[in-house]
Amino acid sequence: xxxxxxxxxxxxxxxxxxxxxxxxxxxxxxxxxxxxxxxxxxxxxxxxxxxxxxxxxxxxxxxxxxxxxxxxxxxxxxxxxxxxxxxxxxxxxxxxxxxxxxxxxxxxxxxxxxxxxxxxxxxxxxxxxxxxxxxxxxxxxxxxxxxxx
Numbered sequence: 171x172x173x174x175x176x177x178x179x180x181x182x183x184x185x186x187x188x189x190x191x192x193x194x195x196x197x198x199x200x201x202x203x204x205x206x207x208x209x210x211x212x213x214x215x216x217x218x219x220x221x222x223x224x225x226x227x228x229x230x231x232x233x234x235x236x237x238x239x240x241x242x243x244x245x246x247x248x249x250x251x252x253x254x255x256x257x258x259x260x261x262x263x264x265x266x267x268x269x270x271x272x273x274x275x276x277x278x279x280x281x282x283x284x285x286x287x288x289x290x291x292x293x294x295x296x297x298x299x300x301x302x303x304x305x306x307x308x309x310x311x312x313x314x315x316x317x318x319x
Contacts, residue, residue: 177291180284181300182215182254184277186263191270195236214250216277220260222267228260231272252277 189195206212219231254277267273290296 178284178288180280180282180287181297182277182279184259184275186266187274187276188267189272189274191268191272195272195274197236211280211282213279213281214276215252215279216255216275217250218255218260218275219272220263220267220275221272222264222269224269226264226269228264228267 203214207214217233219233219236221229221231223229255275259275263273263275
């Protein structure tokens with residue numbers, strides 16, 4: 171990747187998703203992720219599936235070995251490996267996953283925001299803070315507002 175490519179990048183985010191230990195992931199969310207990619211809303215940079223063993227160790231799982239049902243084409247995800255996820259990232263994921271659970275670590279570019287981010291960088295602006303409000307937090311705040319009304 172050269173400097174010109176970097177100048178055109180959108181913001182990069184990551185997430186770690188935990189799947190319950192008593193349920194095997196069925197892959198029903200993957201077509202929605204594919205749709206986001208096909209509509210150029212996001213670009214998947216890395217996607218790693220893991221399982222946290224009872225001793226706390228993390229084991230990688232090949233996406234093909236997850237046995238998703240419904241004919242989900244996992245080719246896109248099997249090839250999503252830029253190398254941005256390193257050992258430290260895996261250790262941090264292991265810290266948040268419960269033993270016996272599997273998880274997915276996703277690193278993606280927000281393509282939809284690339285023109286805006288590029289314009290800001292050309293102006294010399296830089297991102298100094300970022301965050302995400304979980305849906306559960308929004309719902310709790312709205313419930314609290316309703317209760318106080």
